[in-house]
Amino acid sequence: MKEIVVISGKGGTGKTSITAALASLAKESCVVVDCDVDAADMHLLLQPDFDHKEDFYSGVLAHIDPDTCRNCGRCAKVCRFDAIVLQNGRYVVDELSCEGCGYCEKVCRLNAISMNERLAGAWFASSTKYGSDMVHAKLGIGAENSGKLVAKVKKEGKAIALAKNKSLMIVDGSPGIGCPVVSSLSGANFALLVTEPTLSGLHDLKRVYEVVKKFRIKAGCIINKADLNPEVCAQIEAFLREESILHVKSIPYNKAFTQAMVEAKTITEYSDEPLKKVT
Amino acid sequence: MKIAFTTKDPAWESMMEARFGRTYYVLVFDEQSGQITIHDNRDIVNQEHGAGPKMAKVMADLGVDVIITGNGPGENARAVLAQMNTVIYVGAGEMSVAEAYKAYQDGTLEKF
Amino acid sequence: MKIAIASGKGGTGKTTLSTNLATFLGESQSTVLVDLDVEEPNSNLFLQGELLRKEDKMKMIPHWDSTSCTLCGECVENCNFNALLCIANEILVFPNLCHSCYACSELCSLGSLPMEPQKMGELSHFLAGNIEFVEGRLNIGEEQAVSLIAQTKKYVDQHFDDETMKLFDSPPGTSCPVIEAIKDADFVILVTEPTPFGLHDLTLAVETTRILGKEFGVVINRYGMGNEDVVAYCQRENIPVIGKIPHLIEAAKLYSAGKLIYKEIPSFKDEIEKIALHVKARFQGAAQ
Structure with a gap:
């Protein structure tokens, strides 16, 4: 089984649309994994059936037992995240601020504080309208995408791929350059970078490629909206040559691209070529 | 030499796992005694952060001289392994353990 | 007055709105734009200026x-x-x-x-034409964005008075960095686009902003590219749509070259002006 991870660094480059198009072409032969859980949009295009749902816990959260607590304030004093606040004369945990370090628990002499698993969201295993399997997740507000969640959805995706003998796993990677994107790339065979010829697009492409390089994974690049700015496009192409990144395809700016998304369809006509090259 | 392989299953017949920190198992082959020991790593797979260095610590505790894996460890794990003078070979992510061992003996694996 | 510019997903035009609105406001009053998208700071690509100050930002780690x-x-x-x-x-x-x-x-x-400081990123302070511009930039591989966002906001509090209009370009999403970026704003502008993705992510951003108890309005970018579902949603939810920035390929081209769009396209400027008036009315309301 091959594992392709699609990443972009910057949002709005068309990463999800392209990933969905690849998925719609690969049909039953692939498992799609949506690791872009901060803005999990792929379900809008692939229309999975949310067949199987499981809660997802990540990290821990402090809880003060009001019956045991004597309001000494020792916990509030050591907390570096201002997560223990006075509310109506009682110390309580501000769940959005708590980082789960557990320092408060350790200094509480009455053992009034416990660290409990934090409900971060849920993940789903589905079938899509294209016949592919899909693993995706939804985060709660303030919950952080983490290497753990990405590793979890990828692991579930892999298990399905192995059990059903799929030849391909397509991962919609996480945005940014932090832990989740590192986790998205981990174990991949190929990184597909989606960028656009804008200064921000080029800037973020370079930053995210730094992460890819650390993994020594082969990479290819799709330049979306390629005709938007020939000058920046040439700069991107030069960067690809310099770093020996395969230039998979340039896709011209096209209204149909957006129109397809508005109608919740994928844009398959442009992407059969990249898919062939990649697999 | 004690050689560690990152593997998908707890057996010599297993395929290699490309990931270092979040590998499922570590198979340690002691060339001197011919003994194989298995370390179950599935606990570390579920850590939010810091799987790499934890794994490196496991390698240190197992007294491993050589690690054969796929993508290669991340920065944090590398720092630990450098401390231990462990030699790392990468690029074996798509092989079986036996193939990876042969490639190591033939000197065709890439040193990290 | 502190205005946070946020969006549920990346690529909706947050930075476009931030840079254009800040420069436009700067024509008539003292304005600072603060880029809090510390993992991917991009505003600087549109604002060339003179560097006034650069600071290493530290986090404390044990040695x-x-x-x-x-x-x-x-x-x-x-x-x-x-x-x-x-x-x-x-x-x-x-x-x-x-x-x-x-x-x-x-x-x-x-x-x-003992805890000792270690560099986690940089803060830069520029004079860019008629506005000032502050940017936080996290080192690659560094993961504690929240701390750098907090430090950047603190710098702004220390260096600018209450009379200054402060615009905060926030990171995308609904996680901790976003919450840190908008939690002490007086008003939040949510930028979206009129597509199913835009609508879906807007609903998440609205949920987050409501949990924080913030007043907010919506700006629809690339208006005309998709459908009317976002407008209908805002009506249903009683959310003010304070601007509809037209979808123009020329605008996309100017953006791609790192140029300020309102200076070249009148219809774009009209909408920026409308948003600016809305923001200013709030500013005056807050001052009284």
């Missing part, structure tokens, strides 16, 4: 003092983030995993892990 340590291992136990390891008679610290909670350091009875 191992081998002379006093007895290798009891308590610090490793006390770290919930796997940022410490005891290996072969040494304590190793992994700075990028450390959340600076101080537990290892302060709970060490021998004082063998």
Whole structure:
């Protein structure tokens, strides 16, 4: 089984649309994994059936037992995240601020504080309208995408791929350059970078490629909206040559691209070529 | 030499796992005694952060001289392994353990 | 007055709106634009200016003092983030995993892990034409964005008075960095686009903003490219749509070249002006 991870660094480059198009072409032969859980949009295009749902816990959260607590304030004093606040004369945990370090628990002499698993969201295993399997997740507000969640959805995706003998796993990677994107790339065979010829697009492409390089994974690049700015496009192409990144395809700016998304369809006509090259 | 392989299953017949920190198992082959020991790593797979260095610590505790894996460890794990003078070979992510061992003996694996 | 510009997903035009609105407001009053998207700061691509000040931003991490340590291992136990390891008679610290909670350091009875500053990123302060511009930039591989966002906001509080209009370009999404970026704003502008993706992500952003109890309005970028579902949603939810920025390929081209769009396209400027008036009315309301 091959594992392709699609990443972009910057949002709005068309990463999800392209990933969905690849998925719609690969049909039953692939498992799609949506690791872009901060803005999990792929379900809008692939229309999975949310067949199987499981809660997802990540990290821990402090809880003060009001019956045991004597309001000494020792916990509030050591907390570096201002997560223990006075509310109506009682110390309580501000769940959005708590980082789960557990320092408060350790200094509480009455053992009034416990660290409990934090409900971060849920993940789903589905079938899509294209016949592919899909693993995706939804985060709660303030919950952080983490290497753990990405590793979890990828692991579930892999298990399905192995059990059903799929030849391909397509991962919609996480945005940014932090832990989740590192986790998205981990174990991949190929990184597909989606960028656009804008200064921000080029800037973020370079930053995210730094992460890819650390993994020594082969990479290819799709330049979306390629005709938007020939000058920046040439700069991107030069960067690809310099770093020996395969230039998979340039896709011209096209209204149909957006129109397809508005109608919740994928844009398959442009992407059969990249898919062939990649697999 | 004690050689560690990152593997998908707890057996010599297993395929290699490309990931270092979040590998499922570590198979340690002691060339001197011919003994194989298995370390179950599935606990570390579920850590939010810091799987790499934890794994490196496991390698240190197992007294491993050589690690054969796929993508290669991340920065944090590398720092630990450098401390231990462990030699790392990468690029074996798509092989079986036996193939990876042969490639190591033939000197065709890439040193990290 | 502090205005946060946010969006549920990336690429909706947050930076376009931030840079254009800030420069437009700057024509008539003192304005600072603050880029809090510290993982991917992009505003600087549109605002060329003179660097006034640059500061290294630090986070506190423990440093191992081998002379006093007895290798009891308590610090490793006390770290919930796997940022410490005891290996072969040494304590190793992994700075990028450390959340600076101080537990290892302060709970060490021998004082063998004093906290010391380490660089996590940079803050730059520019004079860009008629506005000032402050940017936080996280080092690659560094994960504690929240701390740098907090430090950047603090810098702005210290260097600008209440009369200055402060615009905060926030990171995308609904996680902790976003919450840190908008939690002390007086008003939040949510930028979206009129597509199913835009609508879906807007609903998430609205949910987040409501949890924080913030007043907010919506700006629809690339208006005309998709459908009317976002407008209908805002009507249903009683959310003011304070601007509809037209979808123009010329605008996309100017953006791609790092240019300010309102200076070249009148219809774009009209909408920026409308948003500016809305913001200013609030500013005056707040001042009274």
